[in-house]
Amino acid sequence: MKxxxxxxxxxxxxxFLLLPIYWLFNMSIKTNTEILGSMTLFPDNPTLAxxxxxxxxxxxxxxxxxxxxxxxxxxVISLTVALPAAYAFSRFNFTGDxxxxxxxLTNRMAPPAVFLLPFFQLYSSVGLFDTHIAVALAHCxxxxxxxxxxxxxxxxxxxxxxxxTAYIDGYSFPRFFATIFIPLIRSGIGVTAFFCFMFSWVxxxxxxxxTSVDAKPIVATMTRTVSASGLDWGVLAAAGVLTIVPGALxxxxxxxxxxxxxxxxxx
Amino acid sequence: MTLTLENITKTVGGVTHIDDVSMxxxxxxxxxxxxxxxxxxxxxxxxxxxxxxxxxxxxxxxGSNVTGQRVQQRKVAMVYQQFINYPSMTVYDNIASPLxxxxxxxxxxxxxxxxxxxxxxxxHLLDRLPQELSGGQQQRTxxxxxxxxxxxxxxxxxxxxxxxxxxxxELREEIPNLLAERDTIVxxxxxxxxxxxxxxxxxxxxxxxxxxxxxxxxxxxxxxxTVETGLIFSDPPINLIGARVSNGALELASDHKVALxxxxxxxxxxxxxxxxxxxxxxxxxxxxxxIAMQGHVELAEITGSETFVHVHFSDxxxxxxxxxxxxxxxxxxxxxxxxxxxxxVFDARxxxxxxxxxxxxxxxxx
Numbered sequence: 001m002k003x004x005x006x007x008x009x010x011x012x013x014x015x016f017l018l019l020p021i022y023w024l025f026n027m028s029i030k031t032n033t034e035i036l037g038s039m040t041l042f043p044d045n046p047t048l049a050x051x052x053x054x055x056x057x058x059x060x061x062x063x064x065x066x067x068x069x070x071x072x073x074x075x076v077i078s079l080t081v082a083l084p085a086a087y088a089f090s091r092f093n094f095t096g097d098x099x100x101x102x103x104x105l106t107n108r109m110a111p112p113a114v115f116l117l118p119f120f121q122l123y124s125s126v127g128l129f130d131t132h133i134a135v136a137l138a139h140c141x142x143x144x145x146x147x148x149x150x151x152x153x154x155x156x157x158x159x160x161x162x163x164x165t166a167y168i169d170g171y172s173f174p175r176f177f178a179t180i181f182i183p184l185i186r187s188g189i190g191v192t193a194f195f196c197f198m199f200s201w202v203x204x205x206x207x208x209x210x211t212s213v214d215a216k217p218i219v220a221t222m223t224r225t226v227s228a229s230g231l232d233w234g235v236l237a238a239a240g241v242l243t244i245v246p247g248a249l250x251x252x253x254x255x256x257x258x259x260x261x262x263x264x265x266x267x
Numbered sequence: 268m269t270l271t272l273e274n275i276t277k278t279v280g281g282v283t284h285i286d287d288v289s290m291x292x293x294x295x296x297x298x299x300x301x302x303x304x305x306x307x308x309x310x311x312x313x314x315x316x317x318x319x320x321x322x323x324x325x326x327x328x329x330g331s332n333v334t335g336q337r338v339q340q341r342k343v344a345m346v347y348q349q350f351i352n353y354p355s356m357t358v359y360d361n362i363a364s365p366l367x368x369x370x371x372x373x374x375x376x377x378x379x380x381x382x383x384x385x386x387x388x389x390x391h392l393l394d395r396l397p398q399e400l401s402g403g404q405q406q407r408t409x410x411x412x413x414x415x416x417x418x419x420x421x422x423x424x425x426x427x428x429x430x431x432x433x434x435x436x437e438l439r440e441e442i443p444n445l446l447a448e449r450d451t452i453v454x455x456x457x458x459x460x461x462x463x464x465x466x467x468x469x470x471x472x473x474x475x476x477x478x479x480x481x482x483x484x485x486x487x488x489x490x491x492x493t494v495e496t497g498l499i500f501s502d503p504p505i506n507l508i509g510a511r512v513s514n515g516a517l518e519l520a521s522d523h524k525v526a527l528x529x530x531x532x533x534x535x536x537x538x539x540x541x542x543x544x545x546x547x548x549x550x551x552x553x554x555x556x557x558i559a560m561q562g563h564v565e566l567a568e569i570t571g572s573e574t575f576v577h578v579h580f581s582d583x584x585x586x587x588x589x590x591x592x593x594x595x596x597x598x599x600x601x602x603x604x605x606x607x608x609x610x611x612v613f614d615a616r617x618x619x620x621x622x623x624x625x626x627x628x629x630x631x632x633x
Contacts (some may be wrong), residue, residue, distance in 0.1 A: 021533050161351045167338045167347050169412070170368035183355040 019245070021241045027237035035233045050238035060239065063218035066132065068246070070207070071200045073136035074143060079189065082141070082147035087177070089148065090155035091163065101152070104145040112205050115141060120209055127169065130212045138206045143196040150195065154188025155181075190257035197250055218243055268294055268329055268342075268419040270315065270452055275324035277310055277476075284310045285321070286476040292452045297443065299484060300407045300456040302499060307476040308456040312422045315454065316343045328419070344413035345422040348429060350405035352397035358384070358408050359393040365416040383415045386445060403434035414445070416458030421446070423455045428464070441467060460502045464488060472496045489625050494617040497542050503575065505542040505611070506585040512536050517612075521581040523558050525607040534612065539620070542611035545588035549604045550576060550595065557604040564595045578603065 005029075027035055028050050030043040054060040089101055119138050120129075128134040158181070166176040182189070209222040222239050250257075270292040277285035285307050292298055300308045313319045315326065317338040326334050333341060337570050344365075352361050358381060366376045384390040387407040389400075397405055406426060413421060423442075427435040443466055457463055463470050463484055470484035472491075479499075482493040491497035497505040509520040512534045517525040519541060527534055552559070562578025562585065569575075569592055576587040576595055587603050595601045612621040 159349060159351065161347045161349060162353070164338075165345065165347070165351050165409075165412075166318060166353075167318070168343055169365040169416075170339050171364075172339065180353050180355070 022238050024240050024244075027233060028241045029238075030234055032232065032234050035237075041181045047234075050234040051242075051248045053235050054238055060221060060235075063216055063221035064078075064242065066203065066211070066215050067207075067217040067219070068216070069136040070132040070139075070189045071197055073132060074139045074200045075193050077136060077140055078143040078147045079193060081144050082151055082192065083189075085144075086151035086155055087181075089232060091160065099149075104148055107145045108142055112142065112203065116205065116209055119206065123210055129210065130214050132215045134210045135207050135215060135217070136200075138210060139200045139203060141197075142203075143199055146195055146199070148190045150192045151185065151188050154185045154191075158184050187257035187260045190254045191260075194250055194254045194258065198247065201247060268450075268452060269327075270420060271327040271330075272315070273325040275311070275314060275321045275326070277307075277314060277319070278322045284476055285314065288324075288476075288478050290471060290478060290481050292454070294452065295450045297446065297453045297466065298455065299463040299468060299470045300473055301458070301460065301463045301470055302456075302473030303458055306473040307455075308473055309424055310476075311473070312345070312424055312454060315420065316345055316422055317341045319584055330404065342417065342419040343422065344416060344418040344420070345470055346406070346409050346413045346424065346426045348425040350397070350402060350409055350429065352405060352408050352412070354397055356396075356571060357393065358395055358397065358400070361397065361408055362393075362411045362415050365412060369416065373479055379415055380411075383411045386414075387411045396510050403438070406430060406438070406618050418451060421451045421453045423453065425456050425458070428458075431605060443467065446476055454521055455576075460488070460500045463500070464621040468585060470500075472499055473497060485625075490619060490622045491542075491611065492619050494540055494542065494613050497611060497613075497619075501544055503545045503586040503588065504547070505544055506583070508541050508581070508583050508585075510539045510541045510612075512539065520583070521560060523560060523605070525558070525610070529608055530623055531607075531610075531612065534621065538615050540613040540615075540617065541604065543585075543609060544612060545575070545586045547584065548587040548589075549606075550574075550587060550589050550593055550601070552604050553606060556608070557606050561600050562597055564601045567593070567595055567597065569593075576603070577600070 026041070026043065029046045029048065030040075031045065031047060031049070034040065034044060076240070089097060119134075123129045123134045123138075128137075162180070162184070163176065166180055167173075171180065202219070204217075204219045204223070207217045208223070211217065211220065218239065222236060222243070269567065272288055272290050275285055275288045276283070288311060300311065302308050310319070317326075317333070318338060324334075325332050328341075352358075353364065356364065362380045362383060363376050366379060366424070371379075380393070381390060384393055387410060389404055389407045389411065390403060392400060392408075392539065397408060400408065406429075410426065413423075422566050427438055439462060442455075453468075455466060457466075457493075467484055469482060470487045471478045471481040472487060472495075473479070474495045479496045480487050487496070488500055491500055491505075492593065494505075494507065498507075511518050512527070513536055515527055517527060517531055517534065517539070519525070525531065562580040564576060565579050565584070566577040567574060568577075571592075572590065574589050574591065574593040576593065578585050578587060578590065578601065609623045610621075611619060611623070614620045
């Protein structure tokens with residue numbers, strides 16, 4: 001009896017969670033007439049036309065490509081910068097290390113909108129406006145501190161004696177870092193990459209402001225479509241579904257690492 | 268290779284960890300660093316290895332100064348108290364890694380890894396990952412990795428502490444044999460006097476960052492230069508009581524008198540501290556010549572084959588180690604016996620002035 005009750009509660013919970021996502025998917029395979037005409041739980045005439053529109057129209061699919069480019073650049077930069085920084089924070093004592101560590105985190109305390117104007121002005125004046133690297137760099141302001149913070153937690157879990165044993169064995173620092181240390185914090189790197197990806201992928205404000213045509217991200221395309229070509233509900237829903245897909249894929253790959261990261265108390 | 272430490276001092280944030288240590292380690296010697304926790308054993312080993320620079324002083328190898336040299340360039344190996352292996356590599360790759368880095372030929376690596384693994388009895392585990400091994404096997408892997416390369420200095424920092432009793436005994440017996448035919452200087456840190464004696468070689472007793480005595484282990488044991496050394500190199504710690512020489516007799520603070528004969532013959536008049544090891548006290552009369560003393564029984568620990576009786580008298584607490592099971596009544600006054608021929612005598616500055624001759628110290632009964 002008790003088992004059944006728990007079952008019901010869970011089912012209801014999952015139902016509520018999935019309802020909006022289902023509704024989005026439902027809309028994406030309906031025609032606009034059906035979406036606006038009546039409320040149907042299942043589409044009367046399922047169609048893939050909306051998806052076809054997105055995948056064939058450069059105005060749509062270039063948004064995905066742009067997003068993926070700057071998100072990848074951002075993840076790579078964040079990790080490359082954060083790995084050595086986190087190593088320094090976890091292994092060395094230097095003057096002001098605690099303050100610096102805290103100061104890094106304070107960067108995340110301000111809302112992104114605060115940095116909107118300075119970024120826009122700066123990038124315009126140095127000719128970075130509407131480039132992928134501009135958005136990637138802007139997102140680094142938020143992702144690097146987070147990456148340093150998460151990675152530091154994972155690195156501090158590795159005993160310092162491993163480093164020393166490696167040096168005694170004759171490893172140079174770069175070689176030790178690449179062949180011994182990185183494999184030990186694989187899960188940490190996975191979790192960090194995931195969080196950087198997630199922030200950069202969903203961030204709208206900076207990405208939209210710093211781009212116009214050449215590097216326009218999908219989230220911006222979606223919001224602009226609303227005003228530009230009236231309300232093409234079906235296409236918009238299809239775009240939404242396609243935007244969820246990369247995130248879902250990444251979560252699927254790092255789900256075990258994230259559990260580990262939570263267990264280590266740093267995520 | 269001869270390793271010489273010259274006036275090594277290490278201070279961290281105003282706290283002195285190592286205080287003016289000078290010693291010379293001979294090629295092929297086995298050296299035990301004996302001291303309580305926080306005595307500075309690990310720090311001294313890290314300085315020897317080159318993992319930490321000394322605040323002042325020099326480290327010489329065969330007379331040439333290597334103080335600032337990086338650890339990669341020194342031929343050292345180290346085994347830690349924790350089982351440190353590379354978790355992502357198999358046991359084979361773990362052991363092979365120092366050789367690979369030296370650029371040794373593949374066939375040679377294979378040969379040496381296998382022979383070292385055989386020596387450490389882990390030859391059947393070479394394909395496993397470290398976390399699939401038991402604690403003892405992990406430590407054997409760590410030791411194999413340290414021993415596989417031709418190092419001139421092998422540092423073992425309490426390598427057996429985290430192992431269970433049985434494994435510890437097993438490895439402890441093997442270690443001196445494993446290292447016997449090598450030209451390597453071995454430094455072995457431990458907190459246990461018994462371990463130091465079993466391992467033999469030379470012994471440096473450390474206390475609060477200083478080396479209080481350095482010499483052949485048994486000689487240090489039989490002639491602890493200071494009271495501190497005696498306390499450290501004795502388990503349970505050596506029992507102490509104040510004493511005075513006057514009118515041709517040694518008078519203990521407990522009013523017991525000992526004739527000035529044997530190793531006491533040359534004592535001058537003055538104040539002394541008397542030390543006696545717990546196993547040289549007895550709750551049964553060992554024979555004529557023993558002094559009967561009275562003490563208040565505070566605690567009796569029975570390990571099965573031995574009994575440790577804690578007694579209190581004349582403001583001192585002593586521990587008596589006696590073979591067999593004894594059941595003194597707690598809180599009551601009990602008689603125990605002191606053999607005067609086995610007393611250590613320290614002067615007013617806590618330095619040894621008379622030690623029982625080795626034959627007597629080694630003998631069981633008076």
